[in-house]
Amino acid sequence: MCTPSPASMVKWTSSASVPMAPPVVKVRMPIFRVGIDSPQRMNQRAARGFTLxxxxxxxxLMAIVLAVAPAxxxxxxxxxxxxxxxxxxTSALKRARVAAVLHGQPVExxxxxxQRQLQTPGEKTVSIDSRIKLDMHGVISLSNPELPVFRxxxxxSATGGSLTLTTPSGRKQHITIDWFTGQLQFKQADADTGA
Known part of the structure; x- marks a missing residue:
């Protein structure tokens, strides 16, 4: 038979002058460090969702991004x-110059x-965006007097001339063809400078 140890036994005394109290039981509570939530609290927070x-x-924030993005x-x-x-x-002008040198005959x-297009015989036609304005100062074609060309x-060498591309906002790119060397020279101007 097993006898209980004195430490595990609880003594009860009955006396008219001493009130009876329930026995004291030690309970262990887990203590977490500050800043680290318990798994139960984290689950409760996730279940709650977002605040208003x-x-x-x-x-x-999404509305601001959507308002600014299209512009x-x-x-x-x-x-x-x-x-x-x-x-x-630029590429079309350079290809025309190289073709003239390689084939030994003038190229227009x-x-x-x-139509906002650049055409060289035997080459692919280059189309310019319809919003971009195109201005040209050059010579006319020998085969078609109404057709402006760079020869x-x-x-x-080349006949010389210039081509200006302009955006709706006023940004410009001047491309000048040197008549003596056939080289291209570039000058960019913004709407503010006007140059």
Missing amino acids: IELIAAIT AYSKIRDAMSFRAAVADT LAVLLE FYPDG
Whole structure:
């Protein structure tokens, strides 16, 4: 038979002058460090969701982004279109000059202002974005007196002239063809400077 130890036994005394009290039981409570939530509290917080202020802040931020994005996208698209037009125009002019030198005969690059196109015989037609204004100062074609062209010769020289591309916002790119060397010279002007 097993006898209980004196430490595990609780003594009860009955006396008229001493009130009876329940026995004291030690309970262990887990204590967490400051800043670290218990897993139960974290689950409770996740179950609650977001506060109204957090939702309003998120919706306001999304509205601001959606309001600013189209304007920024439009400016970026216009700038990229302008750069592409300048690059395509430059490339067409350089290809015409190289073709004249390689083939040993003059090559004409026709500028169709109304269609916003650059054409060289035997080459792909270069189209310029319809929002970009195209101005040209050059010579007329020998085969078609109404067609403005830039003419490049086998020795690398050209008839000279200039081409100006202008965006709706007023940004300009002047491309000048040196008549003696056929080299291209660039001058960029913003709407503010007007140069």
